[in-house]
Amino acid sequence: MVDEMVVRAQRFINSYSVAGIPKVAENGKTGWPVMYALTRALQYELGITALSDSFGPTTLAALQSRFPVVDAGTRHANAYRIVQSALYCKGYDGGNIDGTFNSRVSTAVTRLKQDMGVSAAYPGDGVTPKVFKALLTMDAYVTLSGGGEQIRSVQQWLNGRHQARRNFFIIPCDGHFSRDVQKALVYAIQYEIGMGDDVANGVFGPGTRDGIRAHPLATGSTGTWVSLFSAALVFNQRPGVAFTSAFGSDLAAAVRSFQAFVALPVTGTGDFATWASLLVSTGDATRRGTAADCVTEVTADRAVALRAAGYRVVGRYLANAPGSSLNKQIQPGELQRLRSFGLNSFPIYQTLGGSADYFSHQQGVADALAAVQRARHHGYRPGTRIYFAVDFDALDHQVTEGVLPHFRAIAATAAQYGAEYRVGIYGPRNVCSRVAAEGLADASFVSDMSTGFSGNLGYPMPANWAFDQISTISVGSGSGAIEIDNNISSGRDPGQSSYDPEVPDSALDVSFDPAKRDALLADVRAYLEGRGVPETGGDGWQALTLNSTTEAVDVVLALDWLITRLARSYRMRKALIQCPLLWEYRAYNxxxxxxxxxxxxxxxGTGVGPADSSTGLGQVFARTAITATNHCVRQGVIGGQLRNPDADADLWEVWQKLNGDPVYNVGVIPAVHVWGAADIGVARPNPLTNEDDSRRIMARYNGTANSSVGYGVAMVDLYRIFERYQAPLRS
Incomplete structure (x- = not known):
């Protein structure tokens, strides 16, 4: 919706013909570009030559010197217009942006300062430098959607109490806890400790910790310290907490609830450990937990050291990162060793995941398939929770755009291919909470040790936290020495204490070597040409095909990430999936x-055509996909719901996925092979399936007509070609 007064503000900005003041879109929508442009306009009016988006110390000092207060006596038309424009961008009446400080502007500024909570500190209708600075931000001073009035009351109280301090600037009063609000609370505590402006820095450092230790709180305490303590509880979104200056029974009950939630001794008092857990993501980082995670193999001596240090559960990695020299994955026999020394374990899946561009739906599918296969390989039993890692400071929009689609894919893929396992998440507080809120992970392993992460600072502990990573320490000595991440355990996940035998995976296929692409293409092309199928077109049906041999090979290799993981999950040869995929794509006409x-x-409802057709990359009928998938679900090979192959609604749902989702379509191919093998009385395909059975299974993929025999013969020759390149990689 276009706001005409914001359009006028934008026109005012665009009236400047100054190199450092950019033109803005006249669209009636406020935003940072508008606020930055107004900041530059103010700097220009103050005589600053190096214009900048930043309203920093230079701008503040110049404003204090030139216009210590902007009010009816200032008599500077453009200063008034900047105030009026900013007021409209904030949702207040700016009085027509006419360069006058009239009664409407006066009323608006007075209301703005009331909303900020600074009316007592800055009485009257004047715009003081700090109010001006706050006016030129996107911060809100009214409660926004989802905000809490208790939080807003604390925000206003902090603003009103500390505006006189040099480094305390007006914080939002929108009812939302945030990084800036958290830092403001620490500043307030430092001021109450007695720190001067040259010392207070908003950081929870040694001086702040010592000052808090000197101010313990308990039932009967009153005053500003209780206000600060209750404010911290309010910011941490504890139920039943009121912002108060009196430590009564209700506050004591809320403290006990919080202490129990974060696994602190339940005292009901404002002791240091409780303060720390309210103010910084690690809490008291000197605490020793009962859980740990590490990238180092836990040998017998290290297990003894960990047990002696009080640890009872250890997180270990399912796999190494591709191309890394760090061997962090679980080693053969390690889990049984942990068990023998009374240590449980929980699995972590992280290969990369250290930047936003890693996270996507496709990568989520790949990670889930790989993690499930590795968990089975290591012998983790049903019920085990796998923690998938988000190991970077994910901003909220990056969570929306990448992390959530990634975990939707993980949850859906794990439910289908690893239904015996549960999904957890490792990451900053905000990431964990948002993934959990969508039901995509039922427990969080919180990377609270990263105290500077924007996703930790200003966010409460996720409600479903299982492990809280707070420090890196060394345990043991000599051959028992090991560096670990020290974790607090909530008890939600006790870890696993028994395991199935390790499943050898040396016979399973691995990723294709891209350097062999040209050689593979030459072999496939020569084989098809020998059958009368040239690079494009050909005799008979080939003359009507739409894809070339090169395109078919490249599609198979582009999906090698998926085919490899599917083959490992189903424990069958990749070639069984590659052959029909290549053939059907090449034959598409x-x-x-x-x-x-x-x-x-x-x-x-616009025609009378058939209800089904073979479709998508693998040219699979919806009826076949449903029948094959139902078979695999009933056999416990995969998870998922049963569908009715005779119901139009089910056929249509599955057909659309086969037609529009290449990952889904290719994912059905191994299920068709498992069902097809059972249908013709052949053992379920496995790494040792002989060539003749493989031929018969691939023939069944094409149906039961006589022509399927020839299809199987064609497939087995392709099978040999793919195996020529894949077999050496398995050794």
């Missing part, structure tokens, strides 16, 4: 889109 169109017309 002008009749296939027409057949798909008839299916759409049938289900959309």
């Amino acid at each position: 002008v009749g296939d889109p027409a057949a798909d169109a008839l299916v759409r017309q049938y289900h959309e």
Whole structure:
């Protein structure tokens, strides 16, 4: 919706013909570009030549010198227009942006300062430098959606009490806890300790810790320290907490609840450990937990040292990062060793995950398939929770754009291919809470040791936290020495204490070597040409095909990440998936889109075409996909819901996924092979399946007609080609 007065503010900005003041879109929408432009306009009016988006010390000092207060007596038209424009961008009446400080502007500024909580500190209608600085931000001073009135009351109290301090600037009063609000609370504590402006820095350092220790609180305490303590509880969104200056029974009950929640001794008092847990993500980082995680193998001597130091559960990694020289994964026999020394374990899946560009739906599918396979390999039993890592300072928009789609894919893929396992998340508080809120992870391993992460500072502990990583320490000595991350355990996840035998995976396929692409293509091309299928077109049906041999090979290799993981999950040869995929993609012809169109017309009620057709990369019928998937679900091979192959609604749902989702389509191919093998009385495909059975299984993929025999023969020759490149990689 266009705000005409914001348009006028934008026109005022664009009236400047000054190199350092950029033009802004006249769209009636406020935002940082508008506020930055107004800041630069103010700097220009103050005589500052190096214009900047930052309202920093230079701007503040110049404003204090030139306009210590902007009010009716200032008599500077453009200073008034900047105030009026900013007021409209904040949602207040700026009085027509006419360069006058009229009664409407006076009323608006008075209301703004009331909303900020600074009316007592800055009485009257004048815009003081700190109010001006706050006016030129996107901070809100009214409660925003989802905000709390208790939090807003604390924000206003902090603003009103500490505006006279040099480094305390007006914080938002929007009812939302944030990084800036958290820092403001620490500043307030430092001021109450008695720190001067040259000492107070908003950081929870040694002086702040010592000052808090000197001010213990208990039932009967009153005054500013109780206000600060109750404010911290309010900011941490504890139920039933009121902002108060009196430590009564209600506050004591809330403290006991918080202490129990974060696994502190339940005293009901404002002791240092409780203060620390309220103010910084690590809490008291000197605490010793009962859980640990490490990148180092836990040998017998290290297990003894960990047990002696009070640890009872250890997090270990399921796999190494590709290309890394660090061998952090669980070693053969290690889990049984942990068990023998009375140590439980929990698995972590992290190969990369240290930047926003790692996270996507596709990567989530890949990670889930790989993690499930590795968990089975190491012998983790059903019920084990796998913690998938988000190991970077994810901003909120990055969580929305990348992390959530990633975990949606993990949750869906794990439910299908690893239903025996549960999904957890490792990451900063905000990331964990948002993933949990969507039901995508049922426990959080919180990276609270990263105190500077924006996703930790200003966010409460996730409600479903299981482990709280607070410090890196060394335990033991000599051969028992080991560096660990020290974790507090909530008890939500006791870890695993028994394991199935390790499942050898040396016979399973691994990723294709990209350097062999040209050689593979040459071999496939030569084979197909020998069958009368040239690079493009050909005799008979090939003349009508739409894809080349090169394109078919490249599609198979582009999906190697998925095919490899599917083959390892199903414990079958990759070639069983690659062969029909390559053949069907190469054989895709002008009749296939027409057949798909008839299916759409049938289900959309605009035609009388068939209810089903072979479709997508692997040219799979929806009926076949449903039948095969139902078989695999019933056999416990995969998880998922049973569908009715005779119901149009189910056919249409599955057909659309086969047609529009390449990952889903390729994921159905191994299920068809498992069902097909059972249908023809052949053992379920496995790494030792012989060539003749593989031929029969691939023939069944094409159906039961006589032509399927020839299909199987064609497939087994392709199978040999793929195996020529994959078998050496398994050794």
